[in-house]
Each structure stands twice: as structure tokens, then as C-alpha cells.
Amino acid sequence: MRIARHLMALTAAAAAWVFGPGAFAANGHSENWQLGLQEAVTPSAQGIRFLHNDILLPIITVITLFVLGLLIYVMVKFNAKANPVPSKTTHNTTVEVLWTVIPIIILVTIAIPSFRLLYLQRDIPKGDMTLKITGQPSWNWTYDYPDLGRNDDGSAKVSFSAYLKPKDEADKDGVPYLLSTDVPVVVPVNKIVDLIVTSDPEGIIHSWTVQSFGLKIDAIPGRLNQDWFRAEKEGVFYGQCSELCGKDHAFMPIEVWVVSEDKYKAWTELMLKSPDDATLKQFLATIKPAKETLAQN
Ligand SMILES: [Cu+2]
Numbered sequence: 314m315r316i317a318r319h320l321m322a323l324t325a326a327a328a329a330w331v332f333g334p335g336a337f338a339a340n341g342h343s344e345n346w347q348l349g350l351q352e353a354v355t356p357s358a359q360g361i362r363f364l365h366n367d368i369l370l371p372i373i374t375v376i377t378l379f380v381l382g383l384l385i386y387v388m389v390k391f392n393a394k395a396n397p398v399p400s401k402t403t404h405n406t407t408v409e410v411l412w413t414v415i416p417i418i419i420l421v422t423i424a425i426p427s428f429r430l431l432y433l434q435r436d437i438p439k440g441d442m443t444l445k446i447t448g449q450p451s452w453n454w455t456y457d458y459p460d461l462g463r464n465d466d467g468s469a470k471v472s473f474s475a476y477l478k479p480k481d482e483a484d485k486d487g488v489p490y491l492l493s494t495d496v497p498v499v500v501p502v503n504k505i506v507d508l509i510v511t512s513d514p515e516g517i518i519h520s521w522t523v524q525s526f527g528l529k530i531d532a533i534p535g536r537l538n539q540d541w542f543r544a545e546k547e548g549v550f551y552g553q554c555s556e557l558c559g560k561d562h563a564f565m566p567i568e569v570w571v572v573s574e575d576k577y578k579a580w581t582e583l584m585l586k587s588p589d590d591a592t593l594k595q596f597l598a599t600i601k602p603a604k605e606t607l608a609q610n
Pocket of ligand 1: 518519557558559562565
């Protein structure tokens, strides 16, 4: 009984670890020893979280425990010693109907929310703005804001590359190394951002991924991929290239700042003036969403 109580306490602790809000849930990135998904700030990410935590995980847990129980039962009850004369039974209609119907019910239970989520993700709504993301062969990302005006050659006026922030600078700024970039992508909160994602024609396949947005979309040379997100919370959210793309695959992070509409507007006004690095850095410090708490590395 005592063991059972210990086991139950352990299970509860594990569940709290996996599902609980936890100290590390709201940093826009994962933490050492974190289990479970990162904080969900878009409808898509919330859908993924619900499907995984509330549908799949309970079903898998029940099935696993059920099969484990059956195995133990068979091992104890029907081993050669306990059951020297085995039964010759070959068919049992009730059992056969059950093991066909129950899995069908389970699959339908999974399919309904799964398809609903798929439609939410793939049925791309008309965006409030467009962001073009290009994966570069030099292992970094380029971002274009075509809605903010074009140059004579058709290129976007607001266009910049984001590179990995070097370790010493990341440490100095108190931001996570390998996730932070020298300049962030800035988007307004609660607005639908349509994404056009591609890779340099001379380049390689990358994948633009931000876990908190429930977003992972391949950047393929010569092809435009489309996706979207609507971040419902201000904050700094990190991601990484998620397509094994070459030697610097681990060094092309993604840093997105979700800010209020006013701050976004101020940012676009500044960006249209092509500010120098120092001016931009100074300005960014004034719009950076609330500071996150960092885990010890
Ligand atoms: Cu890549």
C-alpha cells in the first residue's frame, strides 16, 4: 500500500512537471530539464498543446497501462506452471468485435480535433501584414516587410538579415546564446501575420520554426511556402532552423518580438529611415518586451 502511495505521489509530481505552468513555461524558449511543450501564444500552438496534452497523452497512457496489465495477467495466469493444460480456443466473436470497434472509436476521437487543427493551420486567413522570410546559404535569415513600401526595383524598403548573436554579446546582454539574434523580427500583437517562406535560389533547405507559435515551415530554394500566425501575447519568442541544413545549422536562430501596435508602428517608422546600428540598438531597447528570467547554463 505504501509503495502504491509513493507511486501515486511520483505520478502526480511527474504530471505537474509535464503539465504544470512551471517557472520555465513563459520565457519564449525551453529550459534545461524542461518536459512538455513550450508556452503556446497562437491559436495553432494552443491547438497543438491541447491535442498533445489533453487528447493524445491520456489515450496513450491508458493504452500503455492496459497492455502492460494484460501482459502481466497473461504471464501470471497462463505460464506453463500455472496453466499446464492450455486451452485450444481459436475464435471469440465478442473479443474480435471489441478489438476492432474500440480502436476505431479511439482513432475517430483523435481524428476530429486533429483535422480541426490541420484546417486552422493550413487554411491561411487574410493577413493584417505580410512577412517574407528567406533562409540564406550563409546560415542566417533575411526578413522583408513588403507592406511597408517598395524600392524602385520592387524590393522591400524594410529588409534586414538576422545573425546569431555571439556568445560574449549574448552573455553581456543576459539573453540566451544560440537563440538570440543581432536584430529581432518585430511583429504586432494580435495581428494576423501572413508568412511567405523561401530559401535563396543558390541555397539549401532550411525550416523556420518558433515553438511558441506552433509554427514550422520549410524554406525551400525556388519555392514559396505560405503560413501564418497570430501571437496573442507580447513577448520575446525564440526558435531555430529545424531542417538539417549544413555546418552552421545550429547557429541560425530566430528571435521574434511581439510588441504592442504603437511600438510596432514606431519601429516601422524608424526602419523606413534605414537607421544605423547604434540608433536601432538604442531604439530596440525601448520597445523590448518585458525581460525574461534566464536559467543557469
Ligand atoms: Cu538552416
